[in-house]
Amino acid sequence: MRSFCLAAALLVGTLNAAAAVAAPLDLSSPADNLAAFRKIQCSTKDATPVVYHWSGHVYARVPGEPDRHIFDVEGMNIRQCVAVSDPKRGPGFRMVSRELMFYVDPETGAALKTWLNPLTGKTVDVVPVVNDPVNMRPAFATDDRGQPFSLHARTEGDRVFLSTEVPLFYRNPLAGDYQDYVGNKYHAMEIFDFVANKDDLLDRTKSEASPSVSWVRVAEWLPWMEMGGRDGLMIMNATGQKVSGIDQLPEVIRTQISTNYPAWTAPPPVDDARPNETSWTYFKKVLEARKAKAAAAGGQ
Numbered sequence: 001m002r003s004f005c006l007a008a009a010l011l012v013g014t015l016n017a018a019a020a021v022a023a024p025l026d027l028s029s030p031a032d033n034l035a036a037f038r039k040i041q042c043s044t045k046d047a048t049p050v051v052y053h054w055s056g057h058v059y060a061r062v063p064g065e066p067d068r069h070i071f072d073v074e075g076m077n078i079r080q081c082v083a084v085s086d087p088k089r090g091p092g093f094r095m096v097s098r099e100l101m102f103y104v105d106p107e108t109g110a111a112l113k114t115w116l117n118p119l120t121g122k123t124v125d126v127v128p129v130v131n132d133p134v135n136m137r138p139a140f141a142t143d144d145r146g147q148p149f150s151l152h153a154r155t156e157g158d159r160v161f162l163s164t165e166v167p168l169f170y171r172n173p174l175a176g177d178y179q180d181y182v183g184n185k186y187h188a189m190e191i192f193d194f195v196a197n198k199d200d201l202l203d204r205t206k207s208e209a210s211p212s213v214s215w216v217r218v219a220e221w222l223p224w225m226e227m228g229g230r231d232g233l234m235i236m237n238a239t240g241q242k243v244s245g246i247d248q249l250p251e252v253i254r255t256q257i258s259t260n261y262p263a264w265t266a267p268p269p270v271d272d273a274r275p276n277e278t279s280w281t282y283f284k285k286v287l288e289a290r291k292a293k294a295a296a297a298g299g300q
Contacts, residue, residue, distance in 0.1 A: 024202040030148035039209040042081035052077045056238025075101030082270035092140035096268040101129035127224040131277040133268045166190040173280045188219035223283045
């Protein structure tokens with residue numbers, strides 16, 4: 001009898017432990033908020049590649065004129081995460097990624113190589129987004145002020161909604177040394193809205209969630225458009241989701257990766273320490289390469 005009672009007690013203890021482990025993530029807990037955030041961004045398994053895809057439209061807005069649909073976009077990001085810790089801020093994770101986005105013809109869906117700018121009448125060379133890396137600063141259970149991490153998520157029915165606004169205001173890499181005096185800061189805003197199935201997101205046994213995402217960017221003209229100081233701005237609106245791998249991306253992206261960007265089949269290493277690339281820093285490199293090529297040709 002004693003053996004039977006002992007076995008029963010052990011069984012109950014095991015079941016209780018299993019139930020505790022399988023309890024859903026609690027979004028009132030900072031640690032569980034952090035885990036949910038990681039499931040949205042990547043995977044709770046270290047060094048596991050995750051791919052996002054998005055597709056959308058781009059409009060030009062000039063004061064006093066109707067908005068113009070100027071082209072579409074097809075983009076991807078491949079990423080992975082790794083657990084990190086800080087003596088003061090506790091456990092956390094770091095995400096590393098690289099991304100591509102192509103400006104495409106709305107009629108054919110083909111990636112644009114040149115584009116007739118309807119605002120200037122000039123045909124320009126199109127420079128895609130080729131950002132490597134796009135790494136996230138580590139996220140921890142508490143911030144640098146000791147405040148607990150929170151997703152600020154909203155739950156309605158069987159869905160969880162997460163909205164993030166990213167105001168951008170920084171030195172324009174293409175500007176001169178005196179921009180603090182004459183202006184010419186890069187000014188934009190990116191808005192990310194994730195929608196996840198609640199059971200999927202809060203299930204501790206799943207290493208990933210599979211949210212949908214919308215991305216809106218309100219920004220200055222792209223440098224390759226050669227707009228100079230003309231008034232106006234661009235509005236980009238796209239939607240997307242995680243996909244199971246590179247082979248699930250649209251053909252226009254797969255072709256570009258296989259032909260021109262083979263490194264984008266994998267994320268950067270988790271210890272990547274390079275500074276982040278932006279459309280502006282990448283375009284500066286394109287300009288410098290063009291100048292070097294022209295100088296070399298002129299010297300022959």
